[in-house]
Amino acid sequence: MSQDRFQTSREVYHRIRWDPRFDAREFVIGYDAHGETMEEMPFGAFAPDGEIPWHRVWYFKRGHEMVWDRRERIDRLSSLTFKTSEEVVSPPPPPPAPTSEAAPRFTPLPLYRYNARANAWIEVEESVSTEVQPAPADLTFATFNVLFDLYDPELLATHRRTAATISLLRSADADVIALQEVTAPFLRALLEKQWVREHYFVSDGPDASTVEPYGQVLLSRYPFASLSQCVFSRDKRIIAGELALPGGSLWVATPHLTSNRDPVRAKARTVQVQALLEWTRSLGDSPDIALVGDFNFGDDAPEVQDFQKAGFVDAWTALRPGDVGYTFDPSRNTLAALMTTSGRRQRLDRVLVRSASGRLVPHEVGLFAEAPLSGPPGPGGDALFASDHFGLSCVLKRGDAPVQAPAPALPRATPRPLTVPLVRQSCLVIVPPEEVWAPIQALRAVHDSKFERWMPHVTLLFPFVPEDSFGEAEALIMEALQGIEPFEVMLSGFGYFEHSSDVTAWLRPDARPHGALEALHAALEKVFPRGEARGREPEFDFTPHLTVGQLPRAPAATIRRTLATWERDWRPIRFEVGDVCLTSKRGDGPFEIRRRVPLGGRPRSGASRSTPPGPSKTGRSSAEEKDVLRTVLSARGEWPSSETRQARQAVVGRLEALCARAGAELLPYGSYLLGTDNAGSDVDAVAVGPASLSLEDFAQALTRLVSDQEGPAAARFVADAALPLVKLSLDGVHFDVSYARRPEGVEPCPPTELLARYGERLDTPGFRSLNGWTDTRELLDSVDHEGAGAERFRTVLRAVRSWAKARGVYSHALGYLGGLSWSVLVAWACTNAPREATRSDSGLLAYFFETFSAWQWPRPVTLTAGTAGYRTSDRRDLMPVVAPALPPRNTARNVSRSTLQVLRDELSRAREVVRRARAEGTEAAWAVLFEPVDLEKELPVRLRVSVEAPSPEAREMASGWVLGHLTALVYRLEADRRLFARPFPNAAPEGPFFIGLSSRDPGGHEALSSRPGSALARTMDEFRASFQEWSHRPPGAVLYLELAPR
CATH class of the missing domain: 3.60.10.10 (Endonuclease/exonuclease/phosphatase)
Structure with a gap:
């Protein structure tokens, strides 16, 4: 038996953290949470010398393997690192010095490693390089100028x-x-x-x-x-x-x-x-x-x-x-x-x-x-x-055993070219699957003069061989495509071509792997040459594009500004290219698909990444886990139908037109821009107008324009809110529209430029409103370029949002987390999760709950490099979830001592439920995650806050005041450290509002007493007085506070 000293938890932690041979994301830490059982947290969530002392750390695990256990005296860390029976291979000698004095020489350099104890980068001792390393199965290299x-x-x-x-x-x-x-x-x-x-x-x-x-x-x-x-x-x-x-x-x-x-x-x-x-x-x-x-x-x-x-x-x-x-x-x-x-x-x-x-x-x-x-x-x-x-x-x-290195690919025999005359009545194209057409066609219907003539397509060869030669052409194409596998395309941005009379605007198809479209085109062009013999320039520069319209000729800056406006609201579309289509037009009719030729000689799968797939019909797998979760979410209305989405987009388009008539540009953000909205979601937006249009004038104009609309429509201006806005409803879609006024002399420009160049000249409401839009754009950019990707982010965010609403913790106004805060947390999980967790929706959701149920608050959660230096400042920073755009802001400043505990409890519950649901893999097991919280059970004593007013409008206004001041009431209640307050979502917008009260103190029954002169009674009286002093209180509005024991 080894006589080596048993390592301490502190030593094990730092060895895992700093030894490059370990991936810290694979480890979890078990600790004593002062309960009946041990709690676990991801390694990265543990704060050394923080809230959990070292003596309460009891074990470390990698996956299901116990690596170190204090109670059982297990320490297997070294066995994960070193091989015991292998000889160390002596490295070859260093390169000899050049024989010529004039020749360039290789001279030694020091190696640097960060030392946490010294808080500095230091030169590495020579002995470090003599340690035997585990043999990696593969190595990833990256080079970047x-x-x-x-x-x-x-x-x-x-x-x-x-x-x-x-x-x-x-x-x-x-x-x-x-x-x-x-x-x-x-x-x-x-x-x-x-x-x-x-x-x-x-x-x-x-x-x-x-x-x-x-x-x-x-x-x-x-x-x-x-x-x-x-x-x-x-x-x-x-x-x-x-x-x-x-x-x-x-x-x-x-x-x-x-x-x-x-x-x-x-x-x-x-x-x-x-x-x-x-x-x-x-x-x-x-x-x-x-x-x-x-x-x-x-x-x-x-x-x-x-x-x-x-x-x-x-x-x-x-x-x-x-x-x-x-x-x-x-x-x-x-x-x-x-x-x-x-x-x-x-x-x-x-x-x-x-x-x-x-x-x-x-x-x-x-x-x-x-x-x-x-x-x-x-x-x-x-x-x-x-x-x-x-x-x-x-x-x-x-590998340890020699393997055959890939030999340079032998050139394939080039199929014989087809030399029949080319005609403009036929074309070889890629056609996206129909389920992704809707947003493309929405643009084309407005801007493309050839909307009726063409389906959405990416041109490969035009002109092409006549339709009567399609049979021969199909055989040649099939031969040319034998070695080309299906690949993915994402339509993510816009470009344009300039012509003598107009400009062609198009969507850019980005292929994965990179260059796949160009390789496909090159293989086809060998069969159907385009050179001088066919009446074209010999140098044909292929630019993949999907045309969406024509624009009048204008300066390049104007065109780019127009396309930037389109791109702001565009949601990237992914689809698989599984075949090429031979199309032709007959007489004055449109182009139609006559034949399809599969890539790689395989039938097209028809799979598309634009919509959630249905339940898997195969055995249990990560794909099936994903499908079960998505099935449950779809049943809860988290995936609106394409018809619902198009209808909401049409209503947003109507409001954009009304704002333009009022003199402003509408910029939706939040869940609508993220692509996670559903049929009942409100649409958050900011309208940007000129210096000559005041907030009051814009609100009055928009309210009047909405009221004049046919069909269900209503609008009112909430002037005394922390962020003044117009609350309106149009064709069943609810909007919260704030306003930002450009400073004097500033011409229309993109919102990012407006903030970057003129942010200091904006008033506070305008600055905050524009930040809502930039936060959403920064968040989207983060998940688009790192980690699990935007599609998985959206799925997990839908799941987290549905869970948070069911459990009553989806509300910034009530002291929990609002939509932006939950989005930042999910984005953080997407961009920081280990690869294993990102392979399925359920895996990433599990990582989310595992991480944040054990997060060491008030350690900030930051998403972007610019906000990484956020420092907590006051008692409102109990749970800092930092907005992605500058300046750094805590989006969860309403979280209180009590609501933080509620969030911790609910995240821990969710972690256990997800563990069981992943193990069982059934819809019933997943449905438990979204069970609503029981009001009667969770709120033993309730403070009921309600308002009465002479008209529905006055009652709505008074209820808005209560909702906006409810966190202030919670903070006042918490001044008595014996009290624990849990605000609960109201069933109707006008209330009543409930705050559950309890005490975890042995003598806490006194804290729940509302007898005259008690701390609770004084707090209730102070809140009533605040309502009475409200300068915009509607005449006749009355506030009621009642303590209602169960």
Whole structure:
């Protein structure tokens, strides 16, 4: 038996947290909650030296495996880390020094790791690199040129790009990250991030000695046994290191070769390439090598052959032959367009692998950071990207036994081309499934003059062969598509083409994997050539697009502003491309589908991601778990029908028109913009108007316009609310419309620009109103670019919202959490959950409740880089859930001592219910989660608050005052520390309102007494007095407070 000392809980915690070989997200902590049973919390939710002391931590588990147990004296942590019977493979010797004094030399570099005790980045001791590491089955590499700001800082919006880039790198979740063009400020911002401090070794520290004026940085989850650099000039170098792993070393180097901007690029690049290849030769043939970085040459450069001759395989061409994979694309990236001198699209960033043993094999490769950043445009007025390059991510499989590396794909025999004359009465297209047409057709019906002639489509080839040749064409297409698998397309943004007389507006189809549409088009064009022999230009630049309309010619800024308005309300649509369609028109009729040819020779599945799937008919699986949960949610009305959604969109469109008549632009936000609204949801919106239109004038005009509408319509202006607004109902849809007035002299502009440039000149209600819209946009951007994705976010948010309403904790006004707060919490779970939890709706929902039932409040929950520094300030910060947009704001400031306890209790109940429901997998088990709270059971003593007034309007107004001041009443009640108050949702808008009162103090019965002079009686009298002093109190309105024992 081992005589080693038994580790303390503190030592185990810090070992799991700081040892890069462990993924802390896999662990849970068991602790004594002063109850009959132990409680558990996710590892990341535990606050060291916080509310739970170390002596109450009883065990650590990874999954279902007990790793450390105080009571049973179990400590298996070391067995998770080290192998006991393997010999440590000696690493190969370091590379010999070059023989020529003039040749570039590799010189040692220190390695840095964050030390929590010292609260600083420190150089790693040499002994760290000698530890045996567990053998990873695969390694993910990411490389990104982050674009320095030395030459054109005013055009690059570096502060925004830095925050976005660091967020993208976190999402890449790579084991090794290679960065180029890193500056000292960027490096220091990166080193401040907790995820970097917790998980990575870094090739440079806060002194930034290798990035002046800019340079490369390597980050690795595994420590380097050695690290060195080869310096060519003040800003050109190679950073290289050795990862000592079981079975042999892995050497990694990140180059940034001289770019085309350098006038002496040919000579300088030759020296750099020779030095890099000489370094790889010096290592011998046995070690595995990965070269990851910005090589600054395209596929037609002679250097490509140099690396091939040296035995390197390009991961991109090995895995995705025929896919261009441009990482520098001026046609798609405005920063690349700004930086380019040639306008050429090129694949500059690469992952090159050499593995003589066949142990290291490219498995997956793709691009990231392809989409423009959310928010206002860049300083030049165009969309802003994180960098002028796209990022490159690659997974390398690593096995103990040699495996066959992927050989370069052999070219397929090209199908013989069909040379019949092309006609404009036929076209080869992709047609989205009909279930996703509705929002596309809504746009086309208004803007597309060819709405009646065409179905929604992405053109592949036009003109095309005549219909009488479709039989022969179908056979050739089927042969050409044998090697092309179905892929996903997302319609997420807008673009346009300019013509002599008008402008064509279109939706951008983004394919996953990247380049799939271009590869499909290239395969088809070989069969149906487009060149000069067919009356076209030989260079045909294919731009995938789905036309939605035509616009009159106008300045580019005006067109972009119009498309930005469309995009603001657009919800991305995903669908699978499973076939291509041969279409034709006969006479004056519309184009119709005549034949479909499946991709990859397989029948089309018909699956679409735009709507929730029905229950699975297969055995139990994560997909079935998801379907059971969605079935229960659908039964609760959480998924409105497409007809209901279209009807609500039409009503919103009507209100937009009324606001325009009143002189303002309507911007819906909240659940409507998130895409999680249902048939009964209110629509939150802000109207933005000119300086000449006051709040009162806008409210009066809108109220009058709504009242004049046919059908059910009503509106009233609530002037004395904390945020003045117009409450209205139009065709059964309820709206809360606030107002923001542009400052004097400010022209119409997007709301993000209005806040960024003129926020200080806005009045407080206008500023707050616009923040509601920007919060929603920031939240959407977070879930679109990180973690589980927007679709899963929406499903889990629907589930959380339905649960919170059923349990009476969905209300900011009552002191719980409102819609924005719950959305932030769900978004946090989506972007921070481990991969296993994001594979199903139920898994992510379980992670949500596991995390927040054990969250160490008042530790803030923040979603964006700009709000990560939020600090609690006063007693209203009991449960800080911070809004995603700046300035940082706690969206849960109404939470009190009592309502915080209610939330904790309900989250703990939900955690247990979800555990059981996932185990049983039945609709009945899931339905328990949404059981309404029992008023009679939960409220033993109730304070009943009600109003009476001479008219329905006056009663509605008085009830609004009560609802707005109910949290103040709760705070007054809680001044007696013996009292516990639970506000309960009112059944009707006009009340009555109930607050459950109880005491957890042995002598608490006195606190529940309302006899004259008691603390409770005084609080009730003070609240009545506040109502009487209300300056806008309707004449004849009376407030009643009654204590009603059960």
